[in-house]
Amino acid sequence: MVNLASKFQAQPWWLLLVSSLLVSNIHPRANAEPQVPCYFIFGDSLSDSGNNNDLATTAKVNYSPYGIDFPEGHTGRFCNGRTMQDIIVQLLGFQEFIPPFATARGQEILKGVNYASGSAGILNESGQQLVSI
Template structure:
């Protein structure tokens, strides 16, 4: 991750700390008992290390500014979720699912997987990944562990209601699926608006399952300007008169608008929970917008 993005991630984490779902104090115990993370390469801290995939970051120059060197983080140092964990008051970073064991899961788990998307097939050309549905299944395994530790599902729900959850995913559904017609037929089968609607519908079902399995404080990251990524510029070239691939950034805007509406709907339907939208697309200018079918059993 480029060095100039480091300030952006710190700003995002700081904004998270200002949201009404929590309050941060400089000292003392963590402000929430645990922190659970679902997402893609922006949050992955080692879950892809053991997978057969090109999407790995457990070698240099990744981690050159991280105390223990390369860990699987797709960054020179800390990630956005690492900084968020610090601001929440945790003394250690949240462990990846692949290494979280025993009572450590009571402090939270990171399920994120690089190249993963909302749809199972997104990013598969790179090899194995843990899509959002697979991450949710792993969370349910953790739920079962916590239930055993605390003495039952009711106690687990009560405990998890106090915890923080962040979810940041969807970029790979575009850049490693819809806008890769040489590999995927998605753009032939779906108009852009229909594809966005499909993503949001699937996302909604997963989030409702997360709610039913204890989540009450959930921050959802919108997508950033992925049409400005070097890989997309190399693939398509910048749109005339622009420095980015505008058709990809247009897709991002459409997705984010639907995600904001989804957040509003979730807050309307689940009054005992707080879902918050984090506007990554505008975060570089200091603006952040907060907006207000069970698949698996827990």
């Protein structure tokens, strides 16, 4: 029986092919309407854009060095710059990043909301060790 995982690991050409096909279909358009009317984000720390800032948790990143490469500074993203979701939002043609649920208000909600939260998980036990009540 052929082990497909080892076959794909030995030949990285497939990753280049798939990524070039995905990127070739998404072109940012300057001064154009977004390609989709709204964008809602669900996830964990890989997509969180500041939902944990006001929660009773130690899973917060609204301080240095997080955000040092982000134009707005420390936002609560679990990285030093843009998240994968921020990049997708820009490629889709949005002029601004999708706001976190914790700070989204009024008409902002109609273009989308980021519900992602660091230390989130599918199990009830996910992130329990980070609660600081």
